[in-house]
Amino acid sequence: MPIPTAPSSAMLSEPRIRVASHFDSAEQQHRTVTLGMWVFLATEVMFFGGAFGAYCVYRHTQWQAFHDASRQLDLVAGTINTLVLLTSSLTMAFAVAAGGEGNKKRTLICLGLTIVLGAAFLGIKAIEYSHKYHAHLMPIRGLEFVWPDEQAPGAQLFFGLYFAMTGLHAVHMVIGLALLLIFLVMIARSPSTIPHSDRLMVMGLYWHFVDMIWVYLFPLLYLIDRS
Amino acid sequence: MTESHSATRDYLRGYVALLVLLVVTVGVAFMHWGPFNIIVALTIAFIKSAIIALDFMHLRVSPRLNWVVASGAFVWLLLLVMGVMADYMTRPPM
Numbered sequence: 001m002p003i004p005t006a007p008s009s010a011m012l013s014e015p016r017i018r019v020a021s022h023f024d025s026a027e028q029q030h031r032t033v034t035l036g037m038w039v040f041l042a043t044e045v046m047f048f049g050g051a052f053g054a055y056c057v058y059r060h061t062q063w064q065a066f067h068d069a070s071r072q073l074d075l076v077a078g079t080i081n082t083l084v085l086l087t088s089s090l091t092m093a094f095a096v097a098a099g100g101e102g103n104k105k106r107t108l109i110c111l112g113l114t115i116v117l118g119a120a121f122l123g124i125k126a127i128e129y130s131h132k133y134h135a136h137l138m139p140i141r142g143l144e145f146v147w148p149d150e151q152a153p154g155a156q157l158f159f160g161l162y163f164a165m166t167g168l169h170a171v172h173m174v175i176g177l178a179l180l181l182i183f184l185v186m187i188a189r190s191p192s193t194i195p196h197s198d199r200l201m202v203m204g205l206y207w208h209f210v211d212m213i214w215v216y217l218f219p220l221l222y223l224i225d226r227s
Numbered sequence: 228m229t230e231s232h233s234a235t236r237d238y239l240r241g242y243v244a245l246l247v248l249l250v251v252t253v254g255v256a257f258m259h260w261g262p263f264n265i266i267v268a269l270t271i272a273f274i275k276s277a278i279i280a281l282d283f284m285h286l287r288v289s290p291r292l293n294w295v296v297a298s299g300a301f302v303w304l305l306l307l308v309m310g311v312m313a314d315y316m317t318r319p320p321m
Contacts, residue, residue: 034290035296038296042300050307089242092283212276215275
């Protein structure tokens with residue numbers, strides 16, 4: 001079973017992954033860091049799971065308000081952002097693959113593209129947030145929440161969940177972007193990508209996971225009912 | 228080389244599938260199917276996340292132990308939602 005990110009059977013002259021003292025081989029280390037990252041991502045599912053659970057309860061009890069409030073979200077911005085994030089996952093996958101092959105130039109280009117796309121996602125999100133602020137749809141203490149009918153409490157819950165869930169997701173994006181920038185500098189200053197390839201693969205897992213969360217947030221928040 | 232080429236092809240194939248599913252899920256939201264809308268939307272989201280996990284996150288070629296952790300996380304989420312909803316959906320309306 002070929003693992004695309006695994007370092008190729010490196011010749012002795014090539015730079016290699018440093019094997020930490022508590023591992024027997026680079027292969028064992030590779031398997032361990034991968035498994036460790038998956039365990040971390042499982043805890044992230046639990047972390048987001050609470051918000052998804054709350055969402056399910058309120059969508060059930062306040063379904064009319066959720067249908068109405070969901071239509072207030074900008075479908076075009078949400079769709080473009082989904083496209084941007086899916087594309088950033090593709091460039092991230094290419095960066096990891098190039099890093100595993102030792103292709104430094106391609107790794108840096110793909111990392112750069114991923115950073116640009118991630119920043120574009122956050123930029124579009126910021127524009128959406130600002131529109132919601134100006135439309136008085138931000139249920140934050142001290143701000144006025146304006147809703148035309150008696151569904152106001154439910155709509156408030158919807159927008160509370162919208163900001164909590166997309167906000168939590170955006171925090172993950174910011175952390176991801178910061179890590180990507182560190183990788184960009186680290187790899188640019190290093191003679192080879194090979195010693196960084198395991199770390200880069202773990203970075204990729206994180207980035208794809210954040211993409212995956214958005215894959216669920218998008219239909220649950222933006223697409224409740226557009227008919 | 229052939230190995231990396233097939234990986235690139237896998238990524239592109241996954242990406243195209245994700246884009247198609249994005250168009251489908253947006254289109255379906257405009258249909259008036261009542262409670263089936265959420266079922267279809269979540270099914271599409273699940274397929275999309277499976278493509279991301281299998282292709283981009285290499286779960287397809289990962290050791291079985293990683294599969295156990297990944298599916299365990301998903302099953303945990305299902306238990307949470309099913310447990311909570313089993314309560315709320317069987318209560319008289321508030």
